[in-house]
Amino acid sequence: MASDNGSNIMASIDEMMYSVGVETLHPGGLEKTMEMAEACKIIHGSKVLDIGNGKGFTAIRLAQKYGCTVVGVDMSKAMTDYAKMSAETKGLSQQINFMNIDAHQLPFGDNTFDVVFAECSTVLMDKEKAFKEFVRVTKSGGYVADLEMCWRKPPDRKTVDRAFEIWEGFSTMTFEEWRDFFAEMGLTEIRLNDFSDKLRNMTTLYIKALGVMGILKISWRMLKNKSLRKAMLEYDKFFNNNKEYIGYGYFVGRKE
Numbered sequence: 001m002a003s004d005n006g007s008n009i010m011a012s013i014d015e016m017m018y019s020v021g022v023e024t025l026h027p028g029g030l031e032k033t034m035e036m037a038e039a040c041k042i043i044h045g046s047k048v049l050d051i052g053n054g055k056g057f058t059a060i061r062l063a064q065k066y067g068c069t070v071v072g073v074d075m076s077k078a079m080t081d082y083a084k085m086s087a088e089t090k091g092l093s094q095q096i097n098f099m100n101i102d103a104h105q106l107p108f109g110d111n112t113f114d115v116v117f118a119e120c121s122t123v124l125m126d127k128e129k130a131f132k133e134f135v136r137v138t139k140s141g142g143y144v145a146d147l148e149m150c151w152r153k154p155p156d157r158k159t160v161d162r163a164f165e166i167w168e169g170f171s172t173m174t175f176e177e178w179r180d181f182f183a184e185m186g187l188t189e190i191r192l193n194d195f196s197d198k199l200r201n202m203t204t205l206y207i208k209a210l211g212v213m214g215i216l217k218i219s220w221r222m223l224k225n226k227s228l229r230k231a232m233l234e235y236d237k238f239f240n241n242n243k244e245y246i247g248y249g250y251f252v253g254r255k256e
């Protein structure tokens, strides 16, 4: 699959991981997705917006479990096509609509969705611009939820810059800053689930998700492609060198 959200190596890595069978790229996987869904009170008939849907795993699981309708948005055409195909194969095309658009500008009216859900995607966005849109399209009384890598304590400038560089525009905040940010965006009843201690090493997580065949396929791809290999090693190094800073959690807030 060609990378199409810019010429970035990160999109190629996401696509490579997905192509060998990794279903979802966010920390905590399905377990945390379902916890977040419960916290957002998703029920049969809810209208959910999934921001940066990737391969469509979360949208599909939510639609299957709750009978909700889901719109997924992703700026990668490859991901959108992948997700559409997956929904179609599972007979969910009527229930889920995947759109190839930028989440900073959503083509939906105010108060459209019961829940806006984001996993591992807003760290790649202009958070203020994106969240204004998320809150705008959420119905009053509805929920906005976001699961991201967060800083456990304020990192030094070098760490922030390195994360921005290797993950092409990545920026996150400390748990406290995220909480304040949710409040600034007008969300209330803000809840944090910090699962940093349960998930100390992303590389181990990916190895588990890949399985033996996945590891063999990825190794072969990395052997053939120097830039992919270099980037994967950089990610691993970053995770190892910054254990004290790296944390994971999700926030849920309610629109008044």
Ligand SMILES: C[S@@+](CC[C@H](N)C(=O)[O-])C[C@H]1O[C@@H](n2cnc3c(N)ncnc32)[C@H](O)[C@@H]1O
Binding pocket: 005, 014, 023, 024, 025, 026, 051, 052, 053, 054, 055, 057, 073, 074, 075, 076, 079, 101, 102, 103, 104, 118, 119, 120, 121, 124, 125
């Ligand atoms: C790390 S992946 C996570 C995908 C999925 N949420 C998951 O948990 O597996 C990040 C996704 O966000 C998408 N993305 C990044 N910036 C975006 C934007 N401005 N608008 C829409 N999608 C975006 C990328 O194309 C990619 O599919």
